[in-house]
Amino acid sequence: MTCVIAITGASSGIGRATAVRLAHEGAAIAICARRGDRLDAVAAEIVAAGGQALPIVADVTRAADMDALVAGAVERFGRLDVMLCNAGFGIAGAIDDITPDQMQKLMDVNYTGTYHATRAALPLFRRQGSGHIIMVSSIVGKRGVPYMGAYAATKFAQVGLAECLRSELAGSGVHVSVVFPVSTETEFFDVMSRETGADVTRAFGPRQSVDTVADAIARAIRRPVPEIYPYATSRALVILNALSPGFTDRVVKRFGRQPVRREQR
Numbered sequence: 001m002t003c004v005i006a007i008t009g010a011s012s013g014i015g016r017a018t019a020v021r022l023a024h025e026g027a028a029i030a031i032c033a034r035r036g037d038r039l040d041a042v043a044a045e046i047v048a049a050g051g052q053a054l055p056i057v058a059d060v061t062r063a064a065d066m067d068a069l070v071a072g073a074v075e076r077f078g079r080l081d082v083m084l085c086n087a088g089f090g091i092a093g094a095i096d097d098i099t100p101d102q103m104q105k106l107m108d109v110n111y112t113g114t115y116h117a118t119r120a121a122l123p124l125f126r127r128q129g130s131g132h133i134i135m136v137s138s139i140v141g142k143r144g145v146p147y148m149g150a151y152a153a154t155k156f157a158q159v160g161l162a163e164c165l166r167s168e169l170a171g172s173g174v175h176v177s178v179v180f181p182v183s184t185e186t187e188f189f190d191v192m193s194r195e196t197g198a199d200v201t202r203a204f205g206p207r208q209s210v211d212t213v214a215d216a217i218a219r220a221i222r223r224p225v226p227e228i229y230p231y232a233t234s235r236a237l238v239i240l241n242a243l244s245p246g247f248t249d250r251v252v253k254r255f256g257r258q259p260v261r262r263e264q265r
Contacts, residue, residue, distance in 0.1 A: 002052075003221065004077040006030040006069055008060050008117050009087030011038035014136055014181065016045075017210035018084065018217050023051025025218070030073035030080075032058040032065070033087070052077070060087045060113030066120035074124065082221055083121035085114040085158075086136040090151040098150045110154035115161065125174045132175040132224055134217060135162050139180045139234050143241045143248065146256030166226060175224035179217060182231040183207045206231055 009015040010031035019029050023046040033039050036057045043053035054076045058065035073080045088110040091102050125131025140148050141155030166176045208231045216230035229235045241248040
């Protein structure tokens with residue numbers, strides 16, 4: 001049976017890579033983002049890889065758009081099996097340098113966007129007695145690093161939502177998973193620099209490719225698990241933080257992405 005998947009933020013990065021990866025398995029994929037031209041290009045890649053594509057221009061900050069994404073997937077493919085909540089971006093800086101407007105925008109996209117997509121899919125999944133919600137968080141959703149406090153807060157919020165949902169849905173046939181990527185080779189840093197209004201350098205530390213994350217998500221769709229660590233050893237940071245948060249403070253200090261104001265270069 002063909003798996004039907006909806007992916008938010010699918011025009012680039014992890015969303016795009018996952019869509020193309022799943023297309024190789026013959027999946028039917030409803031992809032959404034705000035950039036229609038990028039969506040059309042990804043849809044063509046999906047079809048070329050052997051999948052079916054439904055591109056829908058949508059904004060995750062609008063509940064009605066997420067309702068339309070779910071409805072569109074069901075109308076086109078007959079059902080929905082997976083909601084992949086991937087849309088998100090970052091802003092770097094000390095918390096007192098982050099403006100209220102920047103913080104609100106982060107929350108609107110990263111957390112509220114996840115909430116809207118989840119809320120849109122849940123009634124259908126409950127009726128079906130099956131379904132899978134996957135939220136793309138970040139390793140900083142488990143352990144914050146310097147100068148990423150605002151972004152980390154939104155990722156921690158996703159994790160809290162997921163943990164509550166997992167408990168509520170236990171035994172229902174509806175699965176909830178959270179993905180915890182480390183620094184990933186996407187346009188994330190370019191967008192973060194633009195949104196921050198300063199150059200944000202790539203921090204020292206482990207990195208992974210979008211294909212590594214996409215492969216991990218594909219495995220979790222086949223065999224659902226609560227937490228997905230595409231870079232397996234990053235789980236050690238979570239354990240270390242639980243055992244010794246003060247020591248971990250000193251460890252993660254080297255991973256901070258301090259913005260460099262362009263006039264200072």
